[in-house]
Amino acid sequence: MISDVLRQIKTEGGRTVLHFLLNEASLFYPYCKLQLEQPPVHLEVPQDLAPPLYQGRREQRPILEEPQRQQLSESLRGSPGVLAPIWRTETSTILFGCVFTRHTPDMIDPATSAETFQRLVRAITLGLSNYFQQETLRIDKQVLIALVSAVDGPAVLITAEGDTLAHTTGAVDVLVAHDIVERHGSKLVLKNKQVEDCLQALISGAPPTHAPNANSVQPSRSVYFTEPDSVLKRVSIRKVPNPRSGRAGDAWYLLRVSAPEEIPEEVERLLQKHHDLSHSEARLARYLTLTGSMNDTVDRLGITRNTAKTHLRRIYEKTGVHTQLELAGVVYRLSGLF
Numbered sequence: 001m002i003s004d005v006l007r008q009i010k011t012e013g014g015r016t017v018l019h020f021l022l023n024e025a026s027l028f029y030p031y032c033k034l035q036l037e038q039p040p041v042h043l044e045v046p047q048d049l050a051p052p053l054y055q056g057r058r059e060q061r062p063i064l065e066e067p068q069r070q071q072l073s074e075s076l077r078g079s080p081g082v083l084a085p086i087w088r089t090e091t092s093t094i095l096f097g098c099v100f101t102r103h104t105p106d107m108i109d110p111a112t113s114a115e116t117f118q119r120l121v122r123a124i125t126l127g128l129s130n131y132f133q134q135e136t137l138r139i140d141k142q143v144l145i146a147l148v149s150a151v152d153g154p155a156v157l158i159t160a161e162g163d164t165l166a167h168t169t170g171a172v173d174v175l176v177a178h179d180i181v182e183r184h185g186s187k188l189v190l191k192n193k194q195v196e197d198c199l200q201a202l203i204s205g206a207p208p209t210h211a212p213n214a215n216s217v218q219p220s221r222s223v224y225f226t227e228p229d230s231v232l233k234r235v236s237i238r239k240v241p242n243p244r245s246g247r248a249g250d251a252w253y254l255l256r257v258s259a260p261e262e263i264p265e266e267v268e269r270l271l272q273k274h275h276d277l278s279h280s281e282a283r284l285a286r287y288l289t290l291t292g293s294m295n296d297t298v299d300r301l302g303i304t305r306n307t308a309k310t311h312l313r314r315i316y317e318k319t320g321v322h323t324q325l326e327l328a329g330v331v332y333r334l335s336g337l338f
Contacts, residue, residue: 003018006018006021006083017031021083021084021085021093021095022085022093022095023093025084025085026085027085027086027087027088028084028085028086028121029084029085030082030083030084030114030117031082031083031084032080032081032082079099079100079101079103080099080100080103080104080105080108081097081098081099081100082097082098082113082114082117083095083096083097083098084096084097084117084121086121086124086125086128087125087128094128096120096121096124098113098116098117098120140243141166143243144157144165144166145166147166147240147254148166148167148168148171148254149168151168151254151256152258153168153256153257153258153259154167154168154170154171154174154175154256154257155167155168155171155254155255155256155257156168156171156172156175156188156254156255157240157252157253157254157255158188158252158253158255159252159253160199160203160251160253161187162184162187162188162189162190163186163187164186164187164188165252171257172188174257175188175255175257178225178233178235178257179191179192180192180195180235180255180257181255192223192235194223195223195235195237195255198221198222198223198237199221199237199253201221202219202220202221202237202239202253203251219238219239220236220237220238220239221236221237222234222235222236222237223235223236232259232260232292233257233258233259234256234257234258234259235255235256235257235258236255236256236258237253237254237255237256238253238254238256239251239252239253240252240253240254260290261332261335262290263286263289263290263331263332263335264335264338265286266338267282267286267331267334267335267338268282268283268285268286269282270334270337271285271286271319271331271334274334275318275319275330276318277314277315277318277319278311278314280303280311281311281314281315281318283301284297284301284303284308284311284312284315285315285319285327285330285331286331287300287301288312288324288327288328289327289328289331289332292324292328294308315327
């Protein structure tokens with residue numbers, strides 16, 4: 001409603017007061033609907049409360065009936081008041097004003113009203129600053145959670161200094177358990193020398209030693225290690241652009257731990273049905289792919305090495321492969337169906 005009134009008041013250049021306050025007036029410039037004897041007092045608001053580049057949500061205003069609108073418009077049009085732009089972003093401006101509908105100009109002391117208005121503006125601007133800072137942090141947190149949730153397996157997003165920004169559930173525990181990092185409060189300190197070297201190489205911008213990723217948009221490094229159960233795992237570090245800053249030195253780093261996916265038991269039935277393997281041969285093929293070790297496989301299945309070799313020879317004949325690596329490819333392709 002007040003915007004309708006401001007559209008009807010013209011400035012010297014023929015523009016409306018609303019246009020002037022939204023597009024031309026400096027921040028905190030007070031526009032008075034009175035011919036004061038002294039110039040308007042400039043509002044002294046701390047510079048650290050300058051609004052960030054943030055676009056707030058628009059809320060729907062209640063719709064007034066026409067008689068109510070007309071009555072309110074007449075009341076506002078004939079009342080003294082003071083307004084000022086108190087918050088401005090690239091896409092919006094917030095105006096704050098006091099309109100005294102029960103006062104006449106001769107009832108208002110200009111100095112007192114200016115001082116009171118200044119206090120109100122300072123308080124409201126401080127509140128807006130705190131609100132938008134919290135809102136920005138909330139949105140940033142949602143972005144970070146979405147980022148680490150988009151990856152499979154344990155993942156932690158850190159700064160170059162090791163500050164933890166976000167992580168998937170249990171990811172930090174996994175890194176600690178594998179002696180990759182140590183916890184120091186909210187900061188992670190790398191323990192693994194190879195992983196530390198990878199991170200420093202990404203921070204310094206050193207080109208990777210292998211050709212495929214030399215021109216990668218998001219450079220990454222990897223370290224491989226074997227668990228006591230002989231399962232090979234991979235720790236990867238990838239540089240992630242910081243959405244808050246365009247400087248390369250402010251980049252973030254995504255640490256991930258990857259392991260071979262569990263192969264479901266249903267794969268054994270598919271090996272029997274589509275490759276004519278026996279029950280024992282199908283079990284051997286699955287476990288050998290899981291462990292990558294013949295010794296571990298015979299121990300788990302409780303069979304001799306000679307029996308395992310006999311089964312493996314028949315598996316090769318029936319599946320048409322010639323190596324353990326090719327057999328693993330067959331098994332993992334079948335596991336991709338689940």
